Amino acid sequence: MSTSATEHHDIACPFCGLACDDLRVGVTEDGVEVKANGCVISRPAFARAGTRAPAAPRVGGTLVLLADAIAHAARILNDARLPLVAGLATDVAGARSALALADRIGAVTDHLGSAAKLRNLIVLQGSGWISTTLTEVRNRADLLVLMGTDVVSRYPRFFERVVWVAETLFELDSAAREIVYVGDVKDTSAGIAPGGRKPSVIPCENHRLGEVLGALRAIVAGRAISRDEVADVPVATLTALARRMTAAKYGVVAWVAGDLDFPHADLTVQTLTDLIRDLNRTTRFSGLPLAGTDGDFTYSQVHTWQTGFPFRTSFATGQPVYDPYHYGADRLLASGEADALLWLSSLNPTRLPPATTVPTIVLGAPSMQLTHEPDVFVPVAIPGVDHSGHFYRADKVVAVPLRKLRESSLPTAAAVLDGIRAALG
Amino acid sequence: MRLRLRGGTVIDPAHGVRGETRDVLVEDGRIVADPGNVAHIHEEIDVTGMVVMAGAIDLHTHIGGGKVNIARAMLPEDHRGDLVDRTALTRSGCGHAAPSTLTTGYRYAEMGYTACFEPAMLPINARQAHMEMGDTPIVDKGAYAMLGSDDFLLRMLAANADQQAINDYVAWTITHAQAIGLKVVNPGGISAFKFNQRMLDLDEAHAYYRLTPRRILKALAQAVHDIGMPHPLHLHGCNLGVPGNVETTLATMDAVEGLPMHLTHIQFHSYGTEGDRKFSSGAARIAEAIKARPNISADVGQILFGQTVTASGDSMAQYRNAGVGSPRKSVVMDIECDAGCGVVPFKYRDQNFVNALQWAIGLEIFLLVDDPWRIFLTTDHPNGAPFTTYPHLIRLLMDKTFRSEKLASIHPDAQKLSHLGAIDREYSLYEIAIMTRAAPARTLGLADRGHLAPGAAADITVYRRDPNPEVMFAKPAFVFKDGELVARDGAVTKVTWGNTHVVKPPYDPAIEKELEAYFERYHTLRLGNFKIGDDEMCECGHGSKLVRHGCRKA
Numbered sequence: 001m002s003t004s005a006t007e008h009h010d011i012a013c014p015f016c017g018l019a020c021d022d023l024r025v026g027v028t029e030d031g032v033e034v035k036a037n038g039c040v041i042s043r044p045a046f047a048r049a050g051t052r053a054p055a056a057p058r059v060g061g062t063l064v065l066l067a068d069a070i071a072h073a074a075r076i077l078n079d080a081r082l083p084l085v086a087g088l089a090t091d092v093a094g095a096r097s098a099l100a101l102a103d104r105i106g107a108v109t110d111h112l113g114s115a116a117k118l119r120n121l122i123v124l125q126g127s128g129w130i131s132t133t134l135t136e137v138r139n140r141a142d143l144l145v146l147m148g149t150d151v152v153s154r155y156p157r158f159f160e161r162v163v164w165v166a167e168t169l170f171e172l173d174s175a176a177r178e179i180v181y182v183g184d185v186k187d188t189s190a191g192i193a194p195g196g197r198k199p200s201v202i203p204c205e206n207h208r209l210g211e212v213l214g215a216l217r218a219i220v221a222g223r224a225i226s227r228d229e230v231a232d233v234p235v236a237t238l239t240a241l242a243r244r245m246t247a248a249k250y251g252v253v254a255w256v257a258g259d260l261d262f263p264h265a266d267l268t269v270q271t272l273t274d275l276i277r278d279l280n281r282t283t284r285f286s287g288l289p290l291a292g293t294d295g296d297f298t299y300s301q302v303h304t305w306q307t308g309f310p311f312r313t314s315f316a317t318g319q320p321v322y323d324p325y326h327y328g329a330d331r332l333l334a335s336g337e338a339d340a341l342l343w344l345s346s347l348n349p350t351r352l353p354p355a356t357t358v359p360t361i362v363l364g365a366p367s368m369q370l371t372h373e374p375d376v377f378v379p380v381a382i383p384g385v386d387h388s389g390h391f392y393r394a395d396k397v398v399a400v401p402l403r404k405l406r407e408s409s410l411p412t413a414a415a416v417l418d419g420i421r422a423a424l425g
Numbered sequence: 426m427r428l429r430l431r432g433g434t435v436i437d438p439a440h441g442v443r444g445e446t447r448d449v450l451v452e453d454g455r456i457v458a459d460p461g462n463v464a465h466i467h468e469e470i471d472v473t474g475m476v477v478m479a480g481a482i483d484l485h486t487h488i489g490g491g492k493v494n495i496a497r498a499m500l501p502e503d504h505r506g507d508l509v510d511r512t513a514l515t516r517s518g519c520g521h522a523a524p525s526t527l528t529t530g531y532r533y534a535e536m537g538y539t540a541c542f543e544p545a546m547l548p549i550n551a552r553q554a555h556m557e558m559g560d561t562p563i564v565d566k567g568a569y570a571m572l573g574s575d576d577f578l579l580r581m582l583a584a585n586a587d588q589q590a591i592n593d594y595v596a597w598t599i600t601h602a603q604a605i606g607l608k609v610v611n612p613g614g615i616s617a618f619k620f621n622q623r624m625l626d627l628d629e630a631h632a633y634y635r636l637t638p639r640r641i642l643k644a645l646a647q648a649v650h651d652i653g654m655p656h657p658l659h660l661h662g663c664n665l666g667v668p669g670n671v672e673t674t675l676a677t678m679d680a681v682e683g684l685p686m687h688l689t690h691i692q693f694h695s696y697g698t699e700g701d702r703k704f705s706s707g708a709a710r711i712a713e714a715i716k717a718r719p720n721i722s723a724d725v726g727q728i729l730f731g732q733t734v735t736a737s738g739d740s741m742a743q744y745r746n747a748g749v750g751s752p753r754k755s756v757v758m759d760i761e762c763d764a765g766c767g768v769v770p771f772k773y774r775d776q777n778f779v780n781a782l783q784w785a786i787g788l789e790i791f792l793l794v795d796d797p798w799r800i801f802l803t804t805d806h807p808n809g810a811p812f813t814t815y816p817h818l819i820r821l822l823m824d825k826t827f828r829s830e831k832l833a834s835i836h837p838d839a840q841k842l843s844h845l846g847a848i849d850r851e852y853s854l855y856e857i858a859i860m861t862r863a864a865p866a867r868t869l870g871l872a873d874r875g876h877l878a879p880g881a882a883a884d885i886t887v888y889r890r891d892p893n894p895e896v897m898f899a900k901p902a903f904v905f906k907d908g909e910l911v912a913r914d915g916a917v918t919k920v921t922w923g924n925t926h927v928v929k930p931p932y933d934p935a936i937e938k939e940l941e942a943y944f945e946r947y948h949t950l951r952l953g954n955f956k957i958g959d960d961e962m963c964e965c966g967h968g969s970k971l972v973r974h975g976c977r978k979a
Contacts, residue, residue, distance in 0.1 A: 010951040021954045092556060093964075103517050125499055128754040128768070130744075134949040135549075135761040139576075140619065167946050169576050169762060170633065250619065280744070284621045286759060301494060305526045305557045308497050308504040308519035319508035319517050320525075322501055388964075390552065397491055397760055399552045401954055401961065 004028070007035065012402055014091070014347055014384045015045035017292020017394035018134075018155040027405050032385060039156035046385065048349065053366035055379040055410055066378070066411060066419075073342070073361045073376045074423035080340035080359070082316060083107040086329040087343040089294040089351050090413050091389030091402060095302035097417035098344060104421055106316045108338065109303065110329035112351055113296035114311045116258040118324050120289050121310055122266040129273035132252060132286035133395040138162045139169040141177060143248035145241075147213075147272060148183035148206040149259040152190045154293060155394065159190045178248075180241060183209050202241065204231045207262035213271040216242050220278050245279055254288040290394045295347050297392035298399075330354060346380045346413040363413050381410040427452045428908070429466045432473035433887060436855055438863040439479075439876035443855050449477055451883040454908035458879040472887050475902055478858050479875050480539025480884030482865035485659075485689050485724050486806040488529050489543045489557030489568070491550045492736040492766040495756050496523040496807070499768060500734060502752070515917055522733045522770075522807045530562035530923075532813055535912045537886035537901040540565035540865075540874060540926075544608055544659060544689060545738045547571050549763040549950070551602035552957055552965075558925065559966035563911050565884075566969075567869070567926035569606035569659050570598050571738055573641050574615035576762040577943055583634040588647055589933075595648040596932035597940065601956040605869060605926045605974065606656040607649050608689075610738040611663055612638035615765040618741035625741070627663055627673050627680060638663050639680045646681040652930040653977025655870020657685035657722070662694050665742040669698040671707025675714050678721050687868065690726025690805040692787035700842055704779055706786045709844065712793030715800070722868060723794070726805035727787035727818055728780065734770040735808040743767020762947065773810070781839035785832065791822055792848045797859040798867070816898035822852040823894045857894075870974050871926060883908035922967040930976045 005026040012021035016039075024036035025046060032050025034043045057069035064072075077083050085102040088095065088111045102109045111117070123129065137144070144163065151158045165174045179191040179199035184206045191199030204212055208231035215230040219242040225235050245251055253272060260268055272287065279285035291297055300310040307313055309322035325331075332338040333356045342361045343353035349365035359375045362368070366379035383389040384402030392399050411419075428451040434444050450457050450466075487493050497504075497519075504519035509528050511517035518525030520532065533541055541561070546554040546568040558566040572578055572595065581591055595607060613636055614625040620632040627638050646658040662677050664670040674694040678686070688694065691711060699705035715721050732751075737743050740757050743766070747755035750769040757767045773780040787809070794800040802819070806812040821828050832845055840846070866875020873882045885905040891897040900915025911919050937952070944952040962971050 010953045012954060021951050096560070100516070103511055121498070124495075124756065125501055126754065128499060128747075128756040130757045132759045133761050135763075135947070136619070136759045138949055139762055139947055140759075161949055169580075169947050249621070284619060284759075300498075301553070302556075302560075304494050304497050305489075306516070306518065306560060308523065308525050309501060310498055315511070315517060318510045320504075320519065321508070322504075388961075390556065390965075397547075397550050397553075397758075398950055399550075399556065400950070401552070401957075 008403060008405055011405070012384060012391065012400040013042045014295070014391040014402055016041045016155055017290060017297070018157060018161070019292065019391055019393040019400045020157055020161060021400050025405060032405060041156055048367055049365065049382045049385040051367055055366040057379065058377045060375060061373045069376050069378050070416065070419040070423050073420045076340050076359045076361060076375060077105050077342065077420065078424055082332070082338050083340040083342060084110065084329055084332055084338040085342045086110045087112050087345045087351060087353065088299045089345040089347040090299065091295065091346070091383035091391055092298055092302055092399070093389055094344065094346055094383070094413035094417070095299045097414040099303060099306050101417050101421045103315050104424065106318065108314045108316070108327045108332060109311060110327060111296055111299045111311045113294050115328070117291060117296050117300065117310070119257040119260055119265040119269055121324070123269045123273055127270065127273065129287050130276050130280055130285070132288055133397050134162050134393070137252050137288060138165055140172065140250040141252040142172060143178045143180070143244060143251040145180045145182060145251070145253045146185065147253050147255040148185070148209050149254070149256040150181070150185045150187050150190065151254060151256065151290065154256055154258065155290060164194050178244060182212060202233055202237055204233050206260060210268040210271050212238065213268065213275055217271065217275045217278055220246060220275065245285065246283060248283060248285065251279065251283070251285040252288050254290055256290045288395065292392060292394040294351060295391065297396050298390070301392055333358065344413055346383055363416055366410065378416050379410055380413045380416055381408050386410055387412050427465055427467050429469045430472045430477060430885070430887065431469055432471060433475050433477035435477045435877060436858045437479065437877040438855060438859040439866070440878055449877055449885065451905065451908045454883055456877055456879055456881045456883050470903065472903070474890065476854065476888040476890060477877070478886050478888070479862045479877050479881070480886050480904065480906065481537050481861040482540040482875055483533070483538055483803065483812065484542050484801055484865040484869060485544045485803045486541050486812055487543060487545065487736050487808070488541050488561060489526065490546055490554035492738070492768055493523065494553070494557065495766070496734045496736045496768045497525070499754060499756065500770065503732060503734070514920060520813070522811050526557050526560040527562060530564055531917045534563040534904055534906065535915045535917060536813070536815065536899065537888070537904050538564060539884035539904070539906050542566070542605070542869065543568040545569065545571050545610060546602060546604060547738065547760060547764045548575070548598050548602040549761040549955070555603060555925070555957065555962060556965045559969065562920050563906055563917070563923055565923040565926060567605040569608035570602040570604035571608045571610055571764055572598060573609035573612045573645060574764055576616065577940070579613065579616060579631070579634045579636060582636050582640060582644055588644065588651065590936065591644050592648045592651045593932040593936040595645065596652050596930035597936050599654070600929045600932065603925070603927050603957050603962055605928050606659050607645060607654065608659045608661070609642065609645050610661040611665065611741055612641035614638065614663060614741045615738060618744065618765065619759050623741065623745065625663060627676050642677065642680050643682070646684040646686055650684050654928055654930060655974060655976070656868055657687045659687045659689055661689050661739060665693050665739055666746060668696045668704045670694050671697050671710055674711060678714055678718055683720050685720045688721065688723040690803065690808065691723040692726045692728065692783065692790060692809070695786055695790060702778060702838070704782060705842055706782060706789060706844070708786045708789035708793060712790055715794050716796070722799040722801070724801035724803040725787050725790050726803055726809045727791070728773050728783045729804065729810035729814045729818065730773050730775045730780070730784065731810065732770070732772045733807045733810055734768060736766070736768045737808065738764055738766050740765030740767045743769050775835045778836045778838050781836035782842060784835065785839060785843035785845045788821060788828065789843065789845055789848065792850045797856040798864045800860060801865060802860045816895040819857055819898050820893065820895040823857065825849055825851050869926070870928070922969040924970045924972045925962060925966055926972050926974060928974050928976055
């Protein structure tokens with residue numbers, strides 16, 4: 001067994017939405033190891049991806065040849081009246097092939113992250129917003145407000161790569177940036193400046209952020225607030241924040257839709273983006289809606305350019321029919337409308353299919369620990385480890401190239417999906 | 426396999442062919458000379474009485490990239506009015522203002538177009554533009570990389586870097602973003618907006634860099650010229666949509682001091698301030714200026730009435746216009762110290778004075794510029810109207826009676842302020858063929874497209890004659906792409922993936938060292954991951970072929 005490691009530089013990591021592309025990754029016969037610029041997410045994710053797990057396809061728990069697994073999957077989908085193509089934590093090529101298959105079989109598509117994403121999307125489709133991207137924040141933001149999120153639980157290197165940076169383009173001293181946390185945020189330590197200056201923290205329950213934001217809009221608009229507190233936050237505190245916001249040269253509010261996990265959170269996002277719009281009457285202020293994890297942007301970008309709609313679309317009538325409520329995967333399984341499930345998660349082996357009694361096909365990373373044996377399981381190659389690909393970053397603009405780090409005998413998700421499509425007859 | 430199109434009326438302006446009855450022969454995707462021996466013909470299609478042209482080329486159409494996809498994401502209500510069925514051959518999708526990539530390719534091909542060029546590819550977002558174009562079937566693709574508000578260039582200019590260094594940077598960007606042209610949008614203005622400037626006129630200084638748009642424009646036009654790229658600098662000028670911007674546009678033409686320059690969607694930059702409403706047509710002055718300056722070309726960016734969406738790199742202008750959008754929603758983005766974008770849905774109304782006059786101004790420009798080699802047929806899809814309106818637009822240009830009827834139906838004050846009714850010109854088929862085939866191929870340096878001589882790629886469109894040009898141009902009888910029949914009577918018959926056209930101008934590799942350091946110091950992406958390789962292009966494009974065109978100095 002060879003122990004000589006090959007080292008790869010400037011490797012992009014598809015295991016969180018930040019998609020850091022400066023990793024140094026060592027590859028041996030035995031595994032994959034992040035050697036530099038790793039984090040609490042990327043190190044175990046690359047290590048797990050590097051494990052050479054037993055990797056043969058199974059039908060009903062029995063090892064089979066790939067062609068047999070594909071044929072069986074095609075039969076299940078052929079027999080289904082309303083198949084569901086879901087999960088979809090994959091790269092651009094996987095998304096393309098999943099959509100080609102869904103279109104062909106008249107399936108409904110849904111991404112595992114769409115419930116969170118919908119909180120933003122309703123606002124994008126209803127009124128739009130003013131937003132920015134990571135490099136702009138890195139170089140320009142003199143005020144960064146984190147709304148209902150610590151950011152780092154989901155994006156561990158956010159402050160390292162975007163906030164407390166050594167240099168900026170416009171003589172902005174990054175260590176002098178103002179950081180303000182608003183909401184139910186447990187750990188605000190990442191917001192401590194390199195010199196030790198602490199961030200401002202305005203605690204409130206996340207489901208009451210909408211009230212806080214409404215009050216901020218009123219204050220920015222010069223209206224009087226007739227109460228002392230809003231959502232248990234003193235109005236004086238909000239007045240001071242509003243003053244800082246209007247005084248910022250390039251203010252940014254970051255939020256993570258997944259952290260706004262309460263009913264009608266889209267209304268909170270709406271008020272937030274309205275506030276940003278108001279602030280732009282006199283200064284520059286932008287939103288930074290962070291996502292990307294488990295390929296949610298990757299998938300919705302492809303879905304959008306191929307169909308016009310972001311996800312939760314039914315192809316049953318032969319046209320893409322979008323309904324973000326009706327075509328949720330969980331709802332269709334619970335109601336019994338969906339009668340077959342194809343679950344794809346090539347990026348993340350911990351994303352398991354929902355419990356269901358309908359015939360199930362799973363395309364997953366080989367280390368996936370399924371709780372129920374599906375009708376068909378096909379272990380697939382991991383994008384950015386076993387094969388090259390593309391993955392969208394948290395800010396939706398940059399698609400990073402994923403590199404092939406080693407030879408793998410596993411098929412790509414795209415190849416398996418194309419194979420199933422070809423086997424449909 | 427040799428195919429003969431027999432007996433058609435050939436219009437091929439690249440070779441001065443104005444409508445000759447003759448056969449066109451195709452072999453292995455190319456047009457070939459007549460072997461004179463019938464035995465060598467394997468297939469023959471009788472196109473007697475039909476009009477044969479090269480496939481049409483759209484040199485400015487927003488078909489791929491971040492802002493187009495934002496437009497798609499924003500418009501579920503628009504898509505629902507035009508959902509597209511899957512067929513045994515084609516994928517489902519949506520059409521109208523912001524069509525899905527698949528539908529875009531099918532519909533362009535069904536309309537006789539065989540090449541489309543995305544005019545505003547942000548270098549940092551180039552990968553997405555190519556992936557979207559890769560999912561756009563049948564037609565050839567290419568893109569213009571956008572510079573002019575990117576901080577690397579602005580820093581160079583502010584530091585008085587010499588022109589050679591700027592040329593190297595431009596050539597490097599064109600090469601590694603896989604582009605065929607260079608675009609500048611509101612020079613410096615997208616960056617200025619990030620510094621809270623709301624307007625930036627040609628000689629106004631950028632708040633931070635103290636540079637003027639004139640300076641940026643000159644440097645980029647010079648770079649394109651020095652590098653020897655076929656297509657001149659593709660400019661979306663300052664003050665888009667602002668009444669009185671005709672003065673800026675005229676001054677801009679002279680700002681490049683005789684260097685070649687293409688002014689895009691010039692209709693949006695041809696507004697005066699006369700009349701009670703302080704909004705008037707500057708078309709006559711623009712047309713005169715174009716006539717007098719052989720270094721200048723333009724495409725119109727015609728507006729047509731109805732719902733559409735405007736998607737532009739010009740975040741400054743789009744922020745300004747957001748309040749008049751319909752439905753009232755907009756996305757404005759600052760992007761990666763590279764550029765920006767703005768998406769605003771618009772409904773142009775014939776009873777709205779401003780929209781009505783915009784419509785007339787576009788047509789005036791079309792009809793007053795007398796050199797169809799330097800004025801191109803565009804709606805700036807989808808900004809002025811969706812590309813599917815081209816047959817209607819062609820009819821407006823070819824049919825004075827039809828045009829007059831339409832003119833009589835628009836807002837009365839706009840009618841009064843427009844000279845359109847006094848213009849009798851009707852475009853000929855030959856002129857239409859110039860502005861939609863021969864001229865775009867020439868300005869883009871596509872030596873083997875846009876014409877029908879032996880050696881040309883067999884991108885061929887065959888139209889049934891019809892007294893109504895809108896009918897004739899909507900559904901050509903036959904469309905061939907690289908020799909394959911891809912559409913018949915307005916329906917796709919075969920799905921292919923087209924080619925991607927690029928130029929690879931040479932540059933001093935030292936520029937890459939500088940850029941590498943710059944990316945590491947200020948960006949959130951490594952330079953090596955910014956660059957798009959040739960293999961990656963093919964992966965993105967279903968194996969579509971990358972066609973590299975020469976630069977004058979390459």
